[in-house]
Amino acid sequence: MIFSASVAYTIRMNPLKSNIIKGILFVSIAGTLAHFVYEWSNNNYILGFFFPVNESTWEHMKLFFFPMLLFSVWMNQKLKEEYPCVTGALLAGTLLGTFLIPVLFYTYSGILGKNVPVLDIATFFISVIAAFCYLYKQTLSCGQKLPVPFLKCAVLIVLLGFLLFTYHPPVLGIFQAPTNVAS
DSSP states (O other), rough: HHHHHHHHHHHHHHHHHHHHHHHHHHHHHHHHHHHHEEEEEOTTTTTGTSOSSSSHHHHHHHHHHHHHHHHHHHHHHHHTTTEEEEEEEHHHHOOOOOOHHHHHHHHHHHHSSSSSSHHHHHHHHHHHHHHHHHHHHHEEEEEEEEHHHHHHHHHHHHHHHHHHTTTTSSGGGSSSOOBBBOO
16 A cells, blocks of 8 residues: 555656656666676676676676666656756766765775675665765756766766776776675
């Protein structure tokens, strides 16, 4: 009964709010499931480009990036006529959420001196919510036009980075699996 009432409310609200809620749910669920796809696929080489192949921070950024990119394509097609700033907001939100993951992870693990699995999970969900909050406010404000061509290039560079560094990572900490995990 409660679920059907909340679904009815979501349908009646404005299209932007409704799609923000759908996006938070989609990216959260798809990103959570994405954590396991590579292993479930028996380490399928091609799937490794889109799903984490190890426990490094870089690979965990894929948990947000690819579901958000997929949802952004759909949401942009659906709302670009009614909300002219949605394209730039989606691109910026994709970058924000993707890079919040290492910022939050290295901030908390640097303060604590270790990484904690429950905080790793919280980092993902905070990144999802922050990206969609930014997306919502930026789409509505539309006062400061975002540089869409620049943002498209930045998203493309991140995409190419995932494709290149999945199996050929540089020798940098962000590409290495954390070594001291708290129980």
